[in-house]
Amino acid sequence: MKPFTYQRAGDMSSAVATVAERPEASFLAGGTNLVDLMKMEVLTPELLVDVRHLVSHQIQDLPGGGLRIGAGVSNSELAADRRVRRGYPMLSQAILAGASYQLRNLATVGGNFLQRTRCMYFRDVTMPCNKREPGTGCSARDGQQRDLAILGASKLCVATHPSDMAVAMAALDAVVHTVGPAGERTVPVNRLYRSPSDGPERDTVLDRGELITAVEIPAAPIAARSRYRKVRDRASYAFALVSVAAAIEVGDGAVSGVRIALGGVAHRPWRATTAERELFGMPATEESFRAAAEAELAAAWPLPGNAFKVPLARNTVVGMLRALTEEAR
Amino acid sequence: MDQEITLRVDGKEHTLTVDTRTTLLDALRERLGITSAKKGCDHGQCGACTVLLDGRRANSCLVLAVANAGAEVVTAAGLADGDELHPMQRSFISHDAFQCGYCTPGQIVSAVAMLREAEAGWPSVVSEDLDADEVVLDHGEIAERMSGNLCRCAAYANIVPAIAEVARS
Ligand SMILES: Cc1cc2nc3c(=O)[nH]c(=O)nc-3n(C[C@H](O)[C@H](O)[C@H](O)COP(=O)(O)OP(=O)(O)OC[C@H]3O[C@@H](n4cnc5c(N)ncnc54)[C@H](O)[C@@H]3O)c2cc1C
Numbered sequence A: 001m002k003p004f005t006y007q008r009a010g011d012m013s014s015a016v017a018t019v020a021e022r023p024e025a026s027f028l029a030g031g032t033n034l035v036d037l038m039k040m041e042v043l044t045p046e047l048l049v050d051v052r053h054l055v056s057h058q059i060q061d062l063p064g065g066g067l068r069i070g071a072g073v074s075n076s077e078l079a080a081d082r083r084v085r086r087g088y089p090m091l092s093q094a095i096l097a098g099a100s101y102q103l104r105n106l107a108t109v110g111g112n113f114l115q116r117t118r119c120m121y122f123r124d125v126t127m128p129c130n131k132r133e134p135g136t137g138c139s140a141r142d143g144q145q146r147d148l149a150i151l152g153a154s155k156l157c158v159a160t161h162p163s164d165m166a167v168a169m170a171a172l173d174a175v176v177h178t179v180g181p182a183g184e185r186t187v188p189v190n191r192l193y194r195s196p197s198d199g200p201e202r203d204t205v206l207d208r209g210e211l212i213t214a215v216e217i218p219a220a221p222i223a224a225r226s227r228y229r230k231v232r233d234r235a236s237y238a239f240a241l242v243s244v245a246a247a248i249e250v251g252d253g254a255v256s257g258v259r260i261a262l263g264g265v266a267h268r269p270w271r272a273t274t275a276e277r278e279l280f281g282m283p284a285t286e287e288s289f290r291a292a293a294e295a296e297l298a299a300a301w302p303l304p305g306n307a308f309k310v311p312l313a314r315n316t317v318v319g320m321l322r323a324l325t326e327e328a329r
Numbered sequence B: 001m002d003q004e005i006t007l008r009v010d011g012k013e014h015t016l017t018v019d020t021r022t023t024l025l026d027a028l029r030e031r032l033g034i035t036s037a038k039k040g041c042d043h044g045q046c047g048a049c050t051v052l053l054d055g056r057r058a059n060s061c062l063v064l065a066v067a068n069a070g071a072e073v074v075t076a077a078g079l080a081d082g083d084e085l086h087p088m089q090r091s092f093i094s095h096d097a098f099q100c101g102y103c104t105p106g107q108i109v110s111a112v113a114m115l116r117e118a119e120a121g122w123p124s125v126v127s128e129d130l131d132a133d134e135v136v137l138d139h140g141e142i143a144e145r146m147s148g149n150l151c152r153c154a155a156y157a158n159i160v161p162a163i164a165e166v167a168r169s
C-alpha cells in the first residue's frame, strides 16, 4: 500500500471541500472496497477523509410513504430493517445475496453504490485497463469473458457493476441525495452511472468531492411482493453472473404494473424499461414474459465467453415473473 | 504516517502508534502479538480474520486500525472466561470441527455473532419468510450465515453440527 494521511471528517462542508480540492484525496466509509483496492495499488489515494461517522446512520419514514436511508447505514442494518423486509423485500434480499455478514456489517449504503467493478483486469495492475488507466486498452474483451457485460458496453470497457443492492434500488426508482462543491442535489439511481463510451475511468456522474448523504426510496405498493434472485458460480459469497429484481401486479389477468432490473449484465444496474413497456396491459402469461425479456435482450451484444448470459437472463426474468404471479393467485 | 490509537482487545486496553496503512488484523497480530485472528487471504474473501468489532463480526483485514481508534475488539481467544471455554469453543472440540485449525478462530467468532444476529431476528437470503420474528437455524440457514468463513480443510461437515448444537441449547 502507498503511504497516505488519514483524517476523520469533522463536518460535511470541510470534508467536501477537502476532497474536491485535492485530486489525490478520497472519502472512506466501511473500507471494504477501497482498502482492498489500495492493497493492490489499483487505487493510491494520498489522503483518506473518513466520512463513516459523519453521514447519517438513520432510516426514516418519508411523509408520503417511502424511506430515507442515511448513507452511513450498514448493509446489514438496511437488510434487517422491518420496513424494508415488509415493504421492499427485493431490497433486503438483494443485500443479503451480496458479500457476507462480516462484510455487510462494515459496508455502508453510500460505499455500496460506489464500489468499483470486480473485472479481474481492473484489479490487476500489470494488465492494460481503460477504467484504471485511460488509453491503455481493454484486456477483458480478448480475455476471460465470463463475468463481462452484455448490455450497454463499449469497445473501451466491458466491465459490469458488481452491486446487488443497486439493482433493487434501480427497480425501486431510488434517488441518491448528495452534497458537493456546488451544493446539494439529487440523482436518480437510474441516472447515477455513466456509459463506458463516455470514458470508463469515471463510473458515475458524481463530481470529485461530491458526498452521498442519503438515498430515498419512494412509496411503491407494488414492491411489497417483490423478489431478488441471483445466479452465480457458488451457492453463496460470490458475485452475480446474472441477477434479477422484479415485482409484478396483475388485474383481470393483465399486467397492471411491473418492475424489472438486472444485475451482472452491464456497467450499471440495468432497469429493463423495454420489457416493462412490452408487458404493460398484456396477459400475465409465460408467453408475454418471454417476449418481454427477449425484447429487452435484443439489444444484447455478448462476447463468445459470456453469450450464456443472454438465455440465462431471459430465463431468470421469466422464472421470477411466473413465480410472483403464481404466488399471487 | 504514524498515528496514536487506543484499542480495547479482549477486555484489555492498548495504546499504540501505527502507520496509517496498518489494518486492524496487522495491529493485532504484528503489533500486539494477539495471534488468535488469522490472515488467510487479506482481501475479505475467507473470514479467517473475523473478530467482533464493537459487537459485530467483521473482517479485520479490510479495516484500518486508525479508522477504528477507541474500538472494542473481541477475538476468539477473548471469548473464553479464563480457563472456562466458551460453549462454541467446546462444541467445536467435541464435534472435531476442524482439521488444521487455521480457519477455526474466525469460524468460532463468526458463529457466536451469527447466533446473536439470529436471535435479533435478522433474516438471511435463504429465509423463506423474510419477515419472520423467529429464525430457525436449520442446516441451510447455518451454511448460508457462515458462508463468509471458508475452510480449506472442508471441515464443514462437522462445523455445521457443532454450531447447530449450540444454537439448540
Ligand atoms: C470478498 C467480497 C465479496 C463481495 N461480494 C459482494 C456481492 O456479492 N455483492 C455486492 O453487491 N457487493 C459485494 N462486495 C462489495 C461490498 O458490497 C462493497 O465493498 C461495499 O458495499 C462497499 O461499501 P464500503 O462502505 O465498505 O465502501 P468503501 O470501501 O469505504 O468505499 C467505496 C467507494 O465509495 C466511496 N464512498 C463511500 N462512501 C461514500 C459517500 N457517502 N459519498 C461519496 N463517496 C463515498 C469511497 O470513496 C470509495 O471510492 C464484496 C466485497 C468483498 C470484499
Ligand code: FES
Binding pocket: B038, B039, B040, B041, B042, B043, B044, B045, B046, B047, B048, B049, B050, B059, B060, B061, B062
Ligand atoms: S484474511 Fe480477512 S477475510 Fe481472509
Ligand code: FES
Binding pocket: B097, B098, B099, B100, B101, B102, B103, B104, B150, B151, B152, B153, B154, B155
Ligand atoms: S480446519 Fe483447516 S482451514 Fe479449516
